[in-house]
Amino acid sequence: MSVEKTKHTIMARNEVPVLDTWDVEDLFKNESEWQADYDKVKRAIDEAPSYRGTLGTSSKAFLKALQWLNDTSMIAEKVVHYAFLCHAADGVDNTTQRRRGMAMQLITGWKAAISFFDPEIQAIDEELVRSWIYQKDFDDYRVAVEKLLRFKPHILSENEEKILALQGEVGDAAQNTFGALTNVDFDFGTITTLDGEMPLTQSTFSSFMQNRNRELRKKAYVQFYGVYDKHKNAIASLYEASVKQDIFLSKVRNYSDSRSMFLFPDRVDPSVYDNLIASVHEAFPLLHRYYDIRRKMLGLDKLAHYDVYVPLVEGVEVHHGYEEAVNIIVEALAPLGSQYVQIIKAGLTEERWVDRYENKGKRSGAFSSGGYGGKPYILMNYKEDVLRDVFTLAHEGGHSMHSYFSARNNPYASYDYTIFEAEVASTFNEHLLADYLLKKADSTDMKAFILNKQLDDIVATLFRQTMFAEFEKLVHEQVESGEPITVDSLRKTYRGLLESYFGPEVELLEESDLEGLRIPHFYRAFYVYKYATGISASMALAEKVMRGDASDRDRYLEFLKSGGSTYPIDSLRKAGVDMSKPEPVRLATKRFGDLLDRFEQLSAK
Incomplete structure (x- = not known):
């Protein structure tokens, strides 16, 4: 049986009831099964050189190599996934530590062993490759190969690619040093x-x-x-090195600029990025009004930068056991139809997708982790007296349903969706849950709490991430135009953005612009904008589905099933939202304004 935990009960891993744990046995029933597949991948690493130089000799040889690569990659994914999940559930156990170390070494060796595949495929005459992949035997690999061929203008000779691969470790030094400095040394x-x-x-x-x-x-x-x-000078120097590395790679690989290089894999036009920033700028009056309401509710003459994260509504008292939380989520997701809710309900309960509660040695927080084999697993540290945990479960459930549908409707080579798309499926579920809870709320405090949560989530995900995205754009453009990065230039740029986004309602301190030196995402350039586009797309799609039109629901479900079979702008357009245009972001900011009106009216009572 399942045991509903209070926030004070933390068990050892071996004491946790089976129903409260995720079913990793669906991947491997025991250690010997895992070891057998581990050994298969080890042998495949030794076999890899036998395929070098054969890919372009004939369609038969090409197909054989792709099948071998596909089958072994699938096994390797399972091996690593199992080790990762077991370690996340109990990171202090010697066995899980050893297994995770083995898996990391294995995947590093596997990637190195097959590194010749991409450049060798791109070296084959493109017309010849295309004539092969449109034969029926290549159906499972066509999308993946076509996506790879897009990169052909940006791939160098084999020797040059080797040099870049070796340089890659040096290129990661700025990010690694920043992490060590800020997480360990500080x-x-x-x-x-x-x-x-x-x-x-x-x-x-x-x-x-x-x-x-x-x-x-x-x-x-x-x-x-x-x-x-x-440490501002050291951090500024690290960030400068990271930006210069981005620009170096974009030049070497023949991209027009660094941003284009990072947008290229998702086939996202820079206008999408620019539309996001411009549309958010249009909504500054709403954002500034939000901060003014925050100032008034906190009873302050002036809102300081350290006042912008205080919850405006005290946490309402709730008690939702895990099973009850699942029932709430299932009812909230009813607009998605019976198939969706039946699958997610079973997944969150008897199918054991979820590792439910905290235990000793377990990783903190929450995540969804789905692969092609096994179940779309969810790690939770659920607390029944924390309403946000119900939202977290709905959010991670959205990711897992995306993984579930993607894996069951696409071949392995093209099942994996992009981060651009991932954030749509997760936040979509949160929108439906919030709408459901608002309709069911029987107190002003509960309604205000939910509205406050929605507003804060939009500020954090749409406005704040867009500010980060704009900072990255400005700094990269500065270096690309030949201007050096200094501590003062970084602080000036970031402070200018703080002033624009927060407006006159927020008092900035002397230290405020140092925030621009602490964001780890900046070392993974042009990434954070996807959070802002994701929530914008999900808000637009949720509005459509909640209106109850079956065709809108079906289009959204088809989006979840599309996996990596196309590119995110195309898959979302088919779902019913066109992210190549500014309208979805404008609709999101309008929704923010509507929520702000409701919150202000409630707060006045």
């Missing part, structure tokens, strides 16, 4: 609270920013950014 000290001295860290900083005690927030804010101030 000592932020402690903060004196009513409960005694509490450590200030990267992970506790957000908790301090949500504390109701304003003096405590200010103290934590100044102390936290004071450490960044001491």
